[in-house]
Amino acid sequence: MDLAAVRTFVAAADAGQFQEAAAELAVTQQAVSKRIAALERDLGVRLFTRTPRGAELTIDGQAFLPHARELLRAAGRAVASVRPGSRPLRVDVITSRGAPSGLMRDFHRAHPEIELDVVMLFDIGAAVAAIRSGAIDASFRAVAAPGRPLPEDVESVRVLDEPLQLLTGPAHALASARSVTVAQLAGHRIWMPGIVPGTEWAAYYDDLVAGFGLTIEATGPNFGSDALLDTVADTPALATFMGGQTRLVWPADHGLRRIPVTDPTPVYPHSLLWHRDNPHPALPTLRGHLAAAAADHGAAGTWVPDWTIPR
Amino acid sequence: MDLAAVRTFVAAADAGQFQEAAAELAVTQQAVSKRIAALERDLGVRLFTRTPRGAELTIDGQAFLPHARELLRAAGRAVASVRPGSRPLRVDVITSRGAPSGLMRDFHRAHPEIELDVVMLFDIGAAVAAIRSGAIDASFRAVAAPGRPLPEDVESVRVLDEPLQLLTGPAHALASARSVTVAQLAGHRIWMPGIVPGTEWAAYYDDLVAGFGLTIEATGPNFGSDALLDTVADTPALATFMGGQTRLVWPADHGLRRIPVTDPTPVYPHSLLWHRDNPHPALPTLRGHLAAAAADHGAAGTWVPDWTIPR
DNA sequence: GTACGGACACAACCAGGAGTTGTATCTGTA
DNA sequence: TACAGATACAACTCCTGGTTGTGTCCGTAC
Structure with missing residues (x-):
């Protein structure tokens, strides 16, 4: 599928004839005819019925037309997304x-x-x-x-200010707590494999660790949040921190617990x-x-x- | 803009390197390099920063990526719209x-x-x-x-069953009526230039005319409903029929009146x-x-x- | 320090697509 | 019957877009 062919199709559909579309696009009528024919070959259906005084859309052509327009709009938006001066x-x-x-x-x-x-x-x-x-x-x-x-x-x-929450699996010692204090977290294993050293995010947790004597493990490869949640759900002695407004896409039956942290509440x-x-x-x-x-x-x-x- | 280039861009962004993208697309690494370079030339921005162990997206590339995906989805929908067997x-x-x-x-x-x-x-x-x-x-x-x-x-x-309504301009004799009977319409000029002879729609109005002794003019070229409404709004002696559920996109101040028809109510x-x-x-x-x-x-x-x- | 491996870019070459010009065909109309 | 207006087909040219071969860069291992 070629965008030039789609553009030609829309022009021909609007004009009702290949000649006029060709003039608009500044090519010859034969070029329009070939582009349309190529598009029809690609799609495997006839888009126009050729008549002695123009070309009119077939039913397939009618159905294709709004999709073609949307395709051109999408192309325009894509180009606009990187156009200096007037981009989104x-x-x-x-x-x-x-x-x-x-x-x-x-x-x-x-x-x-x-x-x-x-x-x-x-x-x-x-x-x-x-x-x-x-x-x-x-x-x-x-x-x-x-x-x-x-x-x-x-x-x-x-x-x-986004309050941090503790995320645990159902078998964690704190799983049934309605909230936990920062002091209670000392000694618990908190795993955050996504932390990248040198970022302001890492600095935040460094300070949190230093201020309250916590232990946060940032070791191990980061396989993404899905893998992290999977591990936390299955490991009783493991918990992690998570922004309180994070949207989890997670089956409810995995039993993950989100527990507010208090005294004080760390907020991002x-x-x-x-x-x-x-x-x-x-x-x-x-x-x-x-x-x-x-x-x-x-x-x-x-x-x-x-x-x-x-x- | 070439859809093949966009597809290549997305593949390279997902793979993180041109080599792997080339393998996926079953072309050489050089072809991927040329396609990306051509796309960058078209857009006027650099999409990847080339490194000795791959290529990573620039900020422009990151912004462009979702639009590129949407463009490919739109292309897929366009093709699907004419695919026999599994089309919409x-x-x-x-x-x-x-x-x-x-x-x-x-x-x-x-x-x-x-x-x-x-x-x-x-x-x-x-x-x-x-x-x-x-x-x-x-x-x-x-x-x-x-x-x-x-x-x-x-x-x-x-x-x-869609009840017909009479559409008049503000200066029409019936403009202030809350409803009109079919009998009242006899003698009034009702103009419907859009009627195409031979259609079941024309047959409907033929029967309506014959059954109640109305006069419906289908003469004159049909310049579209906008032109029709314009004329009706400005011509005191002219009215037209319209489906009661027709959505009009019309400035309210033109004073067009939609009047229900009764005794009996013609329904389509x-x-x-x-x-x-x-x-x-x-x-x-x-x-x-x-x-x-x-x-x-x-x-x-x-x-x-x-x-x-x-x- | 050097050699190697992995990755991208550039150059040369070649084939095929896409455009142009010229022409044939079809059909409604004068 | 001739003509006008529209599309399709044919032949030709050109340039795009692919491949192969090679160069360059950089991180890593020895």
């Missing part, structure tokens, strides 16, 4: 299942007319570099990493970052939406690393 | 704005998983032929045309037609949906042509 708002999130993704879904529901693209960069360093170069328009990150303050042309606002401080001079017209809309949606962050009884930029 | 349910309607289109929208809302294609054929003769040949799976029509009973392998069920008897032996798995679902949604047809005080197949 491009936002970096830390993980596709975390709270920032949820915020972006909410934003999309509230403003379905705004084109969005979501990317996932390595860490806040990459995000800040991308923001300053204009490669992305905004980023949800915990700012800043220790000892690395944000450059002054990058602005940020704290938009969501998601901030929105953007460039001071970013001219993208949708950026103020996103900031306004997040400001309106911003909820109970900085609440009492919570913990964040001391390098976290306050509200 | 294909239904013929008399007009895109009439009641059957509304029924199909309802059906789609109720069963979004069922792929649908809607076509518009010339008349019931074309629809029956298409049903018998398998080119379409179902059709909404008023059955049958006078003197042409349905063949025995085509079944039908009356699904909706939409039936669903399908082939006795059609094996499409979605056809029973559609029939079931319509049976459940079927409402007050065949009600007292209505009029249909005497060739209409009864309930």
Whole structure:
């Protein structure tokens, strides 16, 4: 299937004849005829009935036409997604299942007319570099990493504090607890194979470990969250931390438990970052939406690393 | 933009390296390299950063990837729409704005998983032929045309009686009436330039004219419903008939009036037609949906042509 | 430090697709 | 019967897109 042929098909269907379509596309009538014939050969069906005064769609052609239009629209959107100057708002999130993704879904529901693209960069360093170069328009990150303050042309606002939860299998010692205190976690094996050293996310857990004497194992290869959840579900002595708003796609019968952590509640401080001079017209809309949606962050009884930029 | 290049891009992004993508696509690594380079040239951005042990997506590449996948899905749907044997349910309607289109929208809302294609054929003769040949799976029509009973392998069920309404401009003599009787319409100019002689739709209005002594002008070129509505809105002595469930996209300030017709109420008897032996798995679902949604047809005080197949 | 392996890019070559021009065919109309 | 307007077919050209062969880069192992 060739997009040029599809474009030709749509032009011919709209014009009702090959001649006019050929003029529109700036090719000869014979070229249109050959493109349509090739498309018909590819699809295995006749799309037009040729008549002495034009060409009209067959039933198959009628059915194919809206799909062809949608195909061209999709191609246009794909091209637009990387067109400098007028591309969709491009936002970096830390993980596709975390709270920032949820915020972006909410934003999309509230403003379905705004084109969005979501990317996932390595860490806040990459995000800040991308923001300053204009490669992305905004980023949800915990700012800043220790000892690395944000450059002054990058602005940020704290938009969501996501409480951490303990995730255990049904046979874990804490499985039936309605909540656990941070102190209770000392001595328990907490496994987080996804942590990448050097990221601000790793720094967060480093501080959490140091502040409360926990033991977090980041060893072993990361086979993805499915494998992690599988292992946690089956291993009685193993637990892991998870953002409280993480969406799990998991069979309910595996018996995974999500247990709130208290005294204090560690929260992950998601901030929105953007460039001071970013001219993208949708950026103020996103900031306004997040400001309106911003909820109970900085609440009492919570913990964040001391390098976290306050509200 | 070439779909083969897009397919190659997705394969390379999934594999993380060109070599493996090349193996999957059964081409050489050099061909993959050239395809990606051509795509990057077309788009004007770099999609991969080449490393000594593979290729990883740039930020632009990350943003482009979901659009590329969607593009390939759209291409698949387009091809599937004309694939014999396993194509979407294909239904013929008399007009895109009439009641059957509304029924199909309802059906789609109720069963979004069922792929649908809607076509518009010339008349019931074309629809029956298409049903018998398998080119379409179902059709909404008023059955049958006078003197042409349905063949025995085509079944039908009356699904909706759509009451006709009179459409007038604000300056029409009947504009302020809350309803009009059929008898009142005698002598008024009713203009329906869209009627195509020889169709069952034309036969319906022929019978309506003959039965009640109306005058319906079908003269003049049909410039589309927009032009019709424009003329009706501006011409005090002109009115037209319209299906009571027709969706008008019309500025409210034009003052068009939709007036119910009574004594009796002419209704357009939409039936669903399908082939006795059609094996499409979605056809029973559609029939079931319509049976459940079927409402007050065949009600007292209505009029249909005497060739209409009864309930 | 060097050699090797793995991965991508560049160059040369070749075949086939896609465009053009020219022409035939069909059909409604004057 | 001739003509106008539309599409299809044929022959030719050109350039795209593939393959093979080779070069370059970089991480790793010895």
